[in-house]
Amino acid sequence: MLAGKNAQGDPNMENTYNKNFPEVHEELQKLRKVADESNAVLIGETWTSTADELDRYYGQKGNELQMPMDFMFTTVNQLSPPEFRRQIAAVDVAHGWPVFVISNHDIVRSYNRYGDGKNNDAIAKLMGAFYLTLRGTPIMYYGEEIGMQNNDPKRREDVKDPIGRTGWPKEKGRDGERTPMQWNAAPNAGFSDKAPWLPVPPSFKTHNVESESKDPNSVLVCIRKFLRFGIPMKRCSTAVIRLSTKTIRM
Amino acid sequence: MSYLRSYEGKGVLVALNMSGRPRKAVFDLSKQGFKGAELKSVISSAASAKGNEVMLEPFGVFIAEVE
Numbered sequence A: 001m002l003a004g005k006n007a008q009g010d011p012n013m014e015n016t017y018n019k020n021f022p023e024v025h026e027e028l029q030k031l032r033k034v035a036d037e038s039n040a041v042l043i044g045e046t047w048t049s050t051a052d053e054l055d056r057y058y059g060q061k062g063n064e065l066q067m068p069m070d071f072m073f074t075t076v077n078q079l080s081p082p083e084f085r086r087q088i089a090a091v092d093v094a095h096g097w098p099v100f101v102i103s104n105h106d107i108v109r110s111y112n113r114y115g116d117g118k119n120n121d122a123i124a125k126l127m128g129a130f131y132l133t134l135r136g137t138p139i140m141y142y143g144e145e146i147g148m149q150n151n152d153p154k155r156r157e158d159v160k161d162p163i164g165r166t167g168w169p170k171e172k173g174r175d176g177e178r179t180p181m182q183w184n185a186a187p188n189a190g191f192s193d194k195a196p197w198l199p200v201p202p203s204f205k206t207h208n209v210e211s212e213s214k215d216p217n218s219v220l221v222c223i224r225k226f227l228r229f230g231i232p233m234k235r236c237s238t239a240v241i242r243l244s245t246k247t248i249r250m
Numbered sequence B: 001m002s003y004l005r006s007y008e009g010k011g012v013l014v015a016l017n018m019s020g021r022p023r024k025a026v027f028d029l030s031k032q033g034f035k036g037a038e039l040k041s042v043i044s045s046a047a048s049a050k051g052n053e054v055m056l057e058p059f060g061v062f063i064a065e066v067e
Helices: A022-037 A051-058 A071-075 A081-092 A110-114 A120-133 A162-167 A209-213 A219-235 A237-242
Strands: A099-101 A137-139 A244-248 B002-007 B010-016 B023-026 B039-050 B053-066
Touching: A022 A051, A051 A081, A071 A081, A071 A099, A110 A120, A120 A219, A120 B010, A120 B039, A120 B053, A209 A219, A219 B039, B010 B039
Parallel strands: A099 A137
Antiparallel strands: A244 B002, B002 B010, B010 B053, B023 B053, B039 B053
């Protein structure tokens, strides 16, 4: 036990006996053997606190996950070049292939985390350009490519996520980042003609695939350009492994 | 923030303005093995370049091939 309580009112735990078991790595090595036999790749949702911890998921002999996600990258919650440089450098020394993530189903969307309220679309493009051009593989959470934002519940009775129900109002849960994909400006953003499990945010009328596909300045069109440019670089398997990333101060 | 990716004599420069103010950056990539290199814009958003000088509007993006 640690001092204090979490958002759900439970005592803070030290997590000494329920995380990071050495046995996990033995099991990952077994999984890797199966994956190699099937020419498959193992991607890990690996929440780690340090680069050393992340490095261990590649395996001491590169015999565990080929692609453990770098969630430390998501802890940089401001547009801070020194912080990003530090994170990139830390992962660069790991002996595996970097896997960059800026959002997922458990954290507030990047559009909200990095946005300043005035330039959110420009910042969404910037963040896309950033992690799609780094040495490594970017893993994009659905909706990032159109600038989807969180739609957090406003009332406790609307919360679906158990974490939000027990933690309300301090902890609203993860419903906000799990709303349906926004395809068009039709009701429910074209996702369904029935009421979806979670409601789409009001911004679906402007931030959806159909509308943005027609707008040359949209987040989607911009992200597509970055992808077209970035993917060929990453597909050159031998070449890309040798590509260097040098940070230059501006 | 900016970084250079390179392989076999070819390079790609990525320059990002992570601030809400316009920024100017002058790149001398000779130490990175690109002496006298020119920046050939590939993708830009709220950015422009002249020679080795890049102007970035707030939150602008500039990606160029280095030759």
